[in-house]
Amino acid sequence: MAANVPEPSRLLSVQSHVVSGYVGNRSATFPLQLLGWDVDVINTVQFSNHTGYGRWKGLRFDDSHISSLFQGLEENGLLKQSRMLSGYMPSPSVVQAVLEAVERIREVNPELIYLCDPVMGDMGRGMYVDKEVLPVYRSMLRYTTIITPNQFEAQILADEEITSIPSLLSVLQSLHTQGANHVLITSVSLSDTDILKIGATPSSEPSMVLVGSSRPSTDTPLKPWFIQFPEVRGYFSGVGDLFAAMTLGRFQNLTAQDVEAETSVTPIARAAELAVAVVQAVLAKTQKSMDALEQEVTEGSSGDDAQARVDRMRGRELKIIQSKREIENPEVAYQAKFFKETSG
Amino acid sequence: MAANVPEPSRLLSVQSHVVSGYVGNRSATFPLQLLGWDVDVINTVQFSNHTGYGRWKGLRFDDSHISSLFQGLEENGLLKQSRMLSGYMPSPSVVQAVLEAVERIREVNPELIYLCDPVMGDMGRGMYVDKEVLPVYRSMLRYTTIITPNQFEAQILADEEITSIPSLLSVLQSLHTQGANHVLITSVSLSDTDILKIGATPSSEPSMVLVGSSRPSTDTPLKPWFIQFPEVRGYFSGVGDLFAAMTLGRFQNLTAQDVEAETSVTPIARAAELAVAVVQAVLAKTQKSMDALEQEVTEGSSGDDAQARVDRMRGRELKIIQSKREIENPEVAYQAKFFKETSG
Numbered sequence: 185m186a187a188n189v190p191e192p193s194r195l196l197s198v199q200s201h202v203v204s205g206y207v208g209n210r211s212a213t214f215p216l217q218l219l220g221w222d223v224d225v226i227n228t229v230q231f232s233n234h235t236g237y238g239r240w241k242g243l244r245f246d247d248s249h250i251s252s253l254f255q256g257l258e259e260n261g262l263l264k265q266s267r268m269l270s271g272y273m274p275s276p277s278v279v280q281a282v283l284e285a286v287e288r289i290r291e292v293n294p295e296l297i298y299l300c301d302p303v304m305g306d307m308g309r310g311m312y313v314d315k316e317v318l319p320v321y322r323s324m325l326r327y328t329t330i331i332t333p334n335q336f337e338a339q340i341l342a343d344e345e346i347t348s349i350p351s352l353l354s355v356l357q358s359l360h361t362q363g364a365n366h367v368l369i370t371s372v373s374l375s376d377t378d379i380l381k382i383g384a385t386p387s388s389e390p391s392m393v394l395v396g397s398s399r400p401s402t403d404t405p406l407k408p409w410f411i412q413f414p415e416v417r418g419y420f421s422g423v424g425d426l427f428a429a430m431t432l433g434r435f436q437n438l439t440a441q442d443v444e445a446e447t448s449v450t451p452i453a454r455a456a457e458l459a460v461a462v463v464q465a466v467l468a469k470t471q472k473s474m475d476a477l478e479q480e481v482t483e484g485s486s487g488d489d490a491q492a493r494v495d496r497m498r499g500r501e502l503k504i505i506q507s508k509r510e511i512e513n514p515e516v517a518y519q520a521k522f523f524k525e526t527s528g
Numbered sequence: 529m530a531a532n533v534p535e536p537s538r539l540l541s542v543q544s545h546v547v548s549g550y551v552g553n554r555s556a557t558f559p560l561q562l563l564g565w566d567v568d569v570i571n572t573v574q575f576s577n578h579t580g581y582g583r584w585k586g587l588r589f590d591d592s593h594i595s596s597l598f599q600g601l602e603e604n605g606l607l608k609q610s611r612m613l614s615g616y617m618p619s620p621s622v623v624q625a626v627l628e629a630v631e632r633i634r635e636v637n638p639e640l641i642y643l644c645d646p647v648m649g650d651m652g653r654g655m656y657v658d659k660e661v662l663p664v665y666r667s668m669l670r671y672t673t674i675i676t677p678n679q680f681e682a683q684i685l686a687d688e689e690i691t692s693i694p695s696l697l698s699v700l701q702s703l704h705t706q707g708a709n710h711v712l713i714t715s716v717s718l719s720d721t722d723i724l725k726i727g728a729t730p731s732s733e734p735s736m737v738l739v740g741s742s743r744p745s746t747d748t749p750l751k752p753w754f755i756q757f758p759e760v761r762g763y764f765s766g767v768g769d770l771f772a773a774m775t776l777g778r779f780q781n782l783t784a785q786d787v788e789a790e791t792s793v794t795p796i797a798r799a800a801e802l803a804v805a806v807v808q809a810v811l812a813k814t815q816k817s818m819d820a821l822e823q824e825v826t827e828g829s830s831g832d833d834a835q836a837r838v839d840r841m842r843g844r845e846l847k848i849i850q851s852k853r854e855i856e857n858p859e860v861a862y863q864a865k866f867f868k869e870t871s872g
Contacts, residue, residue, distance in 0.1 A: 260577055
């Protein structure tokens with residue numbers, strides 16, 4: 185076994201672990217394994233359940249533990265993954281440790297495909313991790329193949345608000361300039377006028393617009409694309425983790441059927457279409473079981489608010505295990521389209 | 529959601545975690561998830577790779593971390609698993625913490641099916657964990673539905689050597705008397721005479737005899753059974769973990785096809801037949817890839833003994849991910865048979 189040859193089916197995922205429920209590595213690993221990936225799993229925390237329950241126990245691991253795991257892999261010549269995924273990391277020093285590991289894996293394998301999901305906050309809650317992670321994530325961008333921020337994270341990485349098509353393009357361009365080959369902003373809020381301009385459909389129902397672009401090879405302008413899909417009502421945890429995992433798992437790893445068919449606008453857009461299809465299928469299954477459960481919760485209400493919150497969270501755990509077939513064979517209902525207009 | 533109703537498809541697995549490779553929870557979780565189990569996963573260690581590599585990094589978790597995870601689950605009403613599996617635990621105090629958790633889960637669910645794999649040692653190496661775990665595992669027996677010791681572990685739990693059919697029966701009986709409903713001794717070494725007496729076939733090729741029995745309901749004698757199957761040459765890690773997981777995952781959880789067919793001598797024997805079939809399929813796939821790899825290792829030999837050991841271990845990692853179909857649909861080639869004679 186040549187020591188420096190990357191293993192084509194090996195993927196490293198660095199995220200949180202919960203004993204019960206599906207966020208972080210628990211949301212990413214099984215679906216990636218179903219697609220045939222030998223997933224190496226570094227857990228950045230071990231909690232009983234995700235923090236949305238309000239009550240949880242467990243440990244956040246520090247950078248010395250995480251670094252030692254990378255060191256153990258390196259000493260054994262096991263840092264030969266062809267792909268890498270990172271999600272929630274509990275401190276700036278852990279993000280820094282992962283950054284150093286990405287540098288080393290890239291030395292072994294310059295072709296490493298690294299997807300960085302820069303988990304920092306969202307539009308509703310703002311920043312929910314230590315703000316010191318921001319400069320570390322900015323440094324990470326130069327090693328990043330695919331970045332999957334939400335609108336809030338894209339804005340703070342680019343240090344610019346998205347209020348229009350020109351500012352959206354400017355944010356995409358900034359992330360490319362900082363180093364990301366492919367940018368997927370997982371949810372962008374646009375005015376009805378701008379929705380029409382890019383070629384999407386204004387709707388009275390809540391809908392999500394995912395926007396993506398790849399770094400142009402020369403001085404040609406960006407060719408952004410979008411996928412519009414209906415928002416599944418309710419709050420779910422682990423959705424972004426599942427989307428990121430499925431995007432990385434499917435990128436340039438398409439079925440023969442995909443290649444034969446005239447698929448999508450770009451390879452990364454095709455991966456995103458498949459990932460959206462998986463997420464939508466899992467959410468549909470989750471919501472169905474949730475509706476049945478919330479009925480029960482209401483009927484059996486104990487008047488204990490904390491327990492009611494727990495029961496609600498429990499019902500909203502993604503039905504990942506039950507969606508095996510949909511993960512293996514997603515049906516794409518929402519397709520990527522290039523922006524119709526890119527001028528404001 | 530009634531707080532005390534166990535969830536029929538939920539299974540808790542308490543074992544080790546390695547970042548890369550397939551032992552402990554890494555060997556058990558994906559196969560159980562493929563069978564549809566919502567697996568709650570408590571990791572007792574986080575190592576870069578298994579210790580057989582000679583070099584590894586990481587942490588063994590202490591009983592306070594493991595107990596806090598159980599506490600977090602309990603506070604949220606999440607200790608409602610219908611099944612539980614335990615494997616390697618890094619210290620007697622962790623085994624004690626798990627014992628206390630099993631007691632609490634049994635209070636919620638007296639029907640809990642708990643498989644205890646009492647990882648302590650083997651015939652080749654003797655005891656390889658702190659000997660203080662032995663009394664704790666003995667206390668665990670009264671909560672145990674299924675126990676899967678190897679010959680060494682069965683002998684020390686029963687405090688009797690297996691040298692004949694009567695001593696084998698005496699060991700089985702001792703484990704039942706101490707509390708285990710079903711005993712599976714995963715490998716028993718018998719003389720050719722005894723092999724013939726139980727109804728197995730002496731062979732010049734190395735073969736394994738797995739022996740099982742269920743606690744008789746009254747004073748009726750034990751009806752032990754065996755499965756004889758060829759030994760796959762070479763040393764593999766995580767095989768026992770895979771066997772235990774598949775036995776628990778399939779027990780009383782058979783397909784409609786199984787129920788229609790006149791299957792096996794007892795339900796636990798049927799589960800063991802299916803588990804053996806999975807293990808044999810995974811080992812066959814592993815050995816095929818290993819043979820190819822060892823060829824390469826020999827050719828590219830660097831003269832570094834430590835690295836050669838690592839390369840050998842790497843090649844012997846179970847091909848679990850690649851055996852998805854065989855795990856879902858195992859073909860039983862080796863069937864359980866009742867002992868022909870139970871007298872010495």
